[in-house]
Amino acid sequence: MTRGESNARLATPAIEVREARVRLGDTDVLRGVNLRVQPGQMVALIGPNGSGKTTLLRCLLGLQRLDSGHVRLLGEPIGPTVLRRVGYVPQRLPLDASFALSVREFLALRRPDTRGWFFQRTRTTDDTLLRHAPGLGLEPLLARPLSGLSGGQLQRVLIAYSLLGNPELLLLDEPTAGVDTPGEQDFYELIAGVHARLGITVVLVSHDLGMVFRRATWVYALNGVICCEGRPEEVMNADSLKAAYGIHVTPYHHHHHAPMPVPAEGVPITLHRR
Numbered sequence: 001m002t003r004g005e006s007n008a009r010l011a012t013p014a015i016e017v018r019e020a021r022v023r024l025g026d027t028d029v030l031r032g033v034n035l036r037v038q039p040g041q042m043v044a045l046i047g048p049n050g051s052g053k054t055t056l057l058r059c060l061l062g063l064q065r066l067d068s069g070h071v072r073l074l075g076e077p078i079g080p081t082v083l084r085r086v087g088y089v090p091q092r093l094p095l096d097a098s099f100a101l102s103v104r105e106f107l108a109l110r111r112p113d114t115r116g117w118f119f120q121r122t123r124t125t126d127d128t129l130l131r132h133a134p135g136l137g138l139e140p141l142l143a144r145p146l147s148g149l150s151g152g153q154l155q156r157v158l159i160a161y162s163l164l165g166n167p168e169l170l171l172l173d174e175p176t177a178g179v180d181t182p183g184e185q186d187f188y189e190l191i192a193g194v195h196a197r198l199g200i201t202v203v204l205v206s207h208d209l210g211m212v213f214r215r216a217t218w219v220y221a222l223n224g225v226i227c228c229e230g231r232p233e234e235v236m237n238a239d240s241l242k243a244a245y246g247i248h249v250t251p252y253h254h255h256h257h258a259p260m261p262v263p264a265e266g267v268p269i270t271l272h273r274r
């Protein structure tokens, strides 16, 4: 790649949303959303319940039509071609207890070079799966039945599944509360590890403002429109959060002059309606 080509790639936003409007029923859910995500960022999309986060994510995935405005991913309009370069991790996968695949079998189906070995548990299959989804602690899970995993383990498998497609952009809906069981690596730490190792653009819908502050490189606060955006230290202050949430956010005061709602490691910020 020449320097010019490389610069051109850098200049292409991973996500570009312009004046996106979506009305669902009698609610104007998205009322002119604009965002431009630079490649390689770990972006957090925050906002109160009902602020349109899931709807925006559905627009990016081509699952929700815009009433007006437009969306481009990786420089292209939404469609099957560009969506092949995008990974998606859902909140959860509702699994029937009778869903009899093992983790290995489920993951092997994701790739042409492992699909063929579906009925043969070879070392090569495992190597390929582990190489393309590194750092998720997958190996001890491979032989386990998918339907017998804990919430946290299933999240790891879903992240792995998305990575097996070699995505350039990874979109994640916040995991359901309480997926982590004691001793399991925190979901957000896993995602931060994926972002650091693979350098891909990550967009995470999140309620966990403590994680956002520690891990995101850029934050968008949504409430029908983008209320504010910036680096976490710029956005995560009481004024910006009040603009997004419409409520007073009581920061966790580490010491009394803490300028921002910075939680102690692992202590969630609590939101209070005043």
Ligand code: ADP
Residues within 6 Å of the ligand: 024, 025, 026, 027, 029, 047, 048, 049, 050, 051, 052, 053, 054, 055, 056
């Ligand atoms: P968030 O993910 O931020 O909680 P959503 O995007 O799920 O917000 O929802 C935004 C708003 O749109 C909510 O008020 C919700 O009730 C409404 N909504 C979502 N889906 C539909 C639908 N299919 N029909 C009507 N209203 C909907």
